[in-house]
Amino acid sequence: MRKTASLLFPLLASSFALVSMSEAQTSTGSLEFTARITPTAARPEPVRQFTFYILRKSYKDIMKEAEEKDPAPARDAFIDSLTVSPELRAWLKAHDTLDLGSPDIDKLLSPDDLVHVPEFLRAYERCNRGGAMMGFPKPKYKEADRTKNPEKYAKQRQDYLAAIHKFAGAHPESASTIELELEDVNPQRKWGVLQNERQKRVQLAAPEMAQLQFLAAKAETDLEGHASISGLAPGNYWISSLNLEANAGDLRVQWDVPVKIEAGETARVELSNLNSTGASGSKP
Numbered sequence: 001m002r003k004t005a006s007l008l009f010p011l012l013a014s015s016f017a018l019v020s021m022s023e024a025q026t027s028t029g030s031l032e033f034t035a036r037i038t039p040t041a042a043r044p045e046p047v048r049q050f051t052f053y054i055l056r057k058s059y060k061d062i063m064k065e066a067e068e069k070d071p072a073p074a075r076d077a078f079i080d081s082l083t084v085s086p087e088l089r090a091w092l093k094a095h096d097t098l099d100l101g102s103p104d105i106d107k108l109l110s111p112d113d114l115v116h117v118p119e120f121l122r123a124y125e126r127c128n129r130g131g132a133m134m135g136f137p138k139p140k141y142k143e144a145d146r147t148k149n150p151e152k153y154a155k156q157r158q159d160y161l162a163a164i165h166k167f168a169g170a171h172p173e174s175a176s177t178i179e180l181e182l183e184d185v186n187p188q189r190k191w192g193v194l195q196n197e198r199q200k201r202v203q204l205a206a207p208e209m210a211q212l213q214f215l216a217a218k219a220e221t222d223l224e225g226h227a228s229i230s231g232l233a234p235g236n237y238w239i240s241s242l243n244l245e246a247n248a249g250d251l252r253v254q255w256d257v258p259v260k261i262e263a264g265e266t267a268r269v270e271l272s273n274l275n276s277t278g279a280s281g282s283k284p
Helices: 002-027 059-069 075-080 086-094 111-116 118-127 150-170 188-213
Strands: 029-037 051-055 215-220 226-232 235-240 246-248 251-261 266-271 276-281
Touching: 029 051, 029 235, 029 246, 029 251, 051 188, 051 226, 059 188, 075 086, 086 118, 111 118, 111 150, 118 150, 188 215, 215 226, 251 266
Parallel strands: 029 266
Antiparallel strands: 029 226, 051 215, 051 235, 235 251, 246 251, 251 276
């Protein structure tokens, strides 16, 4: 009797283990996918030995979350930090540009701007210095009169500014090269540096966030571009390359493809240029 019982217990344990494995298999699902890229005017090529990440959240949404945690610099606060005149700060806040080096900046400058914003006035004077435009006004006031004869100085300076205003209105082309004289006060480069630094931080933070908070599994494709994953709980997932690019021929692509996993079933997905997040030409 004892011998029969001792044989029975291992059989029951084995049967229980098989039942548990069967239940686990039917309560989870599997994923199979193949990744191929079709270069321009060429045949599809498998994406070989490339790591894909199965995420519980779209990588696009993860990027948005990373951007929200590291918000873009406030434009007005940036303008307030500039060492420029109050008039130029006010002009920058009122206009949708920070690039004073743009060839089209002259089209945004009115005669009032050229007269009342000190940086614009100096640049306007410099680009017309030496008779670049015939008839360009010349100042009659002298700097020595600022203290010796302030009334005379103020009157002659106002006359000069009025003449500048009139000339600028009559000859808008006289400001056509003003951007060349604004490089020393152009905030665009500094603004670009702030934007690029923030973008680099986000690009580093998003993949880390994806793997620490939303990673369900990962798999590397074989030489045919094929990969499979089992034991995934039912639900919605995304097959993602994170911020990595797969390349073939002249193309570089990324993926963030949704897939639904059903219990006891295998989902199959074909990754290609068509469902990538965008294809771009490869760098030389």
